[in-house]
Amino acid sequence: MSARALIIGASRSGSGKTSVTIGLLRAFQRRGIKVRGIKTGPDYIDPGFHEAATQLPGLNLDSWAMAPDLLRHLALEHAVDADLVLIESAMGLFDGIPSEPNRSGAASDLARLFELPVLLVLDVSGQSQTAAAVACGFMHYDPAVKIAACILNRAGSERHRKLSGDAIEAIGLPVVGTVLRDPLLSLPERHLGLVQASEHPQMHAHIDRLADVMEQSLDLDAIYAAAMPFAMPGGSLEKALPPPGQRIALAEDAAFTFLYPHLKRQWQAMGAELVPFSPLAGEAPPAECDICWLPGGYPELHAGKLAASESFKAGLKTFSETKPVHGECGGYMVLGETLEDAEGVTHAMTGLLSHATSFAKRKMNLGYRRATLQAACGLGQPGDTVRGHEFHYASVVSAGHDEPVATIEDGAGREIGPSGGRRGHVSGSFFHAIARD
Template sequence: MTARALIIGAPRSGSGKTSITIGLLRAFARRGVKVRGIKTGPDYIDPGFHEAATHLPGLNLDSWAMAPDLLRHLARKQAEDAELILIESAMGLFDGIVGEPNRSGAASDLARLFGLPTLLVLDVSGQSQTAAVIAYGFAHYDPAVRIAACILNRAGSERHKKLSGEAIEAIGLPVVGTILRDPTLILPERHLGLVQANEHPEMDAHIERLADAMEASLDLDAIFAAAKPFDIPPGAPEKALPPPGHRIALAHDAAFTFLYPHLIRGWREAGAELVPFSPLADEVPSSDCDICWLPGGYPELHAGKLAAAGHFKAGLTRFAETKPVHGECGGYMVLGETLEDADGVTHAMTGLLSHRTSFARRKMNLGYRQAKLCADSPIGRAGETARGHEFHYASVVSPGTDEPLATIADGTGKEIGPSGGRRGLVSGTFFHAIARS
């Protein structure tokens, strides 16, 4: 089966791409279409919404962090046994960093690499005919990125819908539907973005409302027809991060949730077994595992409960005496000595590393990272470079005395300095690894 595929892009974040993508995924699934979602850029939250809408695993594709061969490999895997792939753009369609051609992180890179058309979502609130100027710019900015059609979002009235739509169609771009302004369709948010799909108490009912809105407002047949057969050359997984062990004890609960779907799939396909446990439930990593991985998440929201999880803390300490333990972002915070929550209350963490972090003293850290490893670790060998990103508001209030795990640079190669820590078999960093450089 050859899937059809389409990129859903917009001029900026906040245009409604995620709600529209989720609604379309469910609407097509209702029709019996085998549909799957992909999110561009370093976003581990939206694939959970795609999975909630389709009941099939989501995927991230990041053109900066992932080499083209890895992008093709992962995309073909996602398209197996699918009829339609909807690829949701991060930020604006052309938003990325300056670097190698088609390695900017922008969704437009995938449009060129895969030869896919784009469905442009335009938030027309506060404008009407001017929307046609924006659409015209997108249609002519890059001949290699074809705009197939437009969706108008947040129109205020039928008259508003008519004025905007007719102006866009007059420049030769079809409009496949208009969604009227409806605050009930907005997804809830928190400090790292959207509240995750598995935390929303009525997520399935919300997705159903989104699908109802898409069916009522959009021409699904025209959208399916705009998608192009997804016939891309085979790729290769050589630049994927290899599994850090054969049996991986994986912290997994409301405090530890941020692990990329492509890592989970790749590790399993390489023969690794993931053995989940819950620190919030005071569980310990299984002693028959050969590594423990603490992913990112929201430990700052559960710091008191984690501090009181004595069984977990003692068990992790025993595990670390003979086997590697690695923490990313939130996991790194839990490996430190203390974590100060948003209310300024300091909680004792595991103390396996010597740094101290604070969420009360917030500082946004966001961007691509190139991490050259100072020693062998679960991310890779000493001297190797991994590509990934940082996205957190917590700050290090005491760096501790551990050796750094890596030296990092931003996406353009500008040096930032040492990152993370390592002591014995324990390592951690705020850096989320995505792929090998």
């Protein structure tokens, strides 16, 4: 029997989707339902919370970066041994970029592609009957996207719940529960979004608290009944990013945490072996590996320790003399000469590339990117195009003298220019790869 699935959407970021989703995942798991989470868009953080809630790996699905056949393959693979899949929307349900049909990056693309209904989370704080006008807009905005039911979130009182809920049900949209306003349900945040699940103090106690609230506040039977079976043809891995080597030395610790779950899974399914090592523990990439991959993360929070890790830096340099090393975002920062932290202290990095970065001089860079490779590297061969994104506040304060690893354009096809650097076997950029173009 196919897994049932439901998309959890909202009108905007900050509506409480993540807390509702995490609480529902744990609540359904408590019932003995094998439930898994998916997050739409380029988000590393929430899949970790989904995994913490279910003890099953999370997944990202991004309709701009991933071709429809790849989306189908990954979704079906994720759902094959599940009873229920909850797909959490990034931002608002219809928020994406102008693009070809169903390639906008919005969660609504997946609702159309997979023919799945939407459970709408409405933050009703500061309004009452007006919430029905918002819900009505969702119901009629796109006939191909079915809004199955809604949850009222952050209601202030029983009277508030009744005014909002009665108005919404009067337009024909079922209300499957109300979550009252409670600041303790919010997840902590920092500069790249939410604190990661592995860093959350008393994480499981918090998830259990969310599940308790969802069990008390929502009609779980009605929510489960609103989900629909996946009814779509199988996809393919044709547009998947191939593994960069047979044995991949993967930096993995508190400074290097941002690697998409689907990449790990794909690379292993394609026969690659991932060999983790910890730069913060002074470890170097194992010499028997074919390539070293430094993913993104929070190196600016650990710059002093990385700078002092001579064994890591020396071992990485030795490795790079004969084998490829590639760094994404935070990994790219560590490959440079120096990294200035938020307090303005400059730390010596590995110096395998000649640029310098700063987190003190902050400027947000955010958006989809299409990269055309200028040289062979961990992402592919010269001329290959790869889809991904950038999301960072750090800036390059000295460009150095290395050749660019790629040229990039934004999601709408507008040219941005050269990206990153390459020297010898070493390459890197702020670009996070998701899939082949």
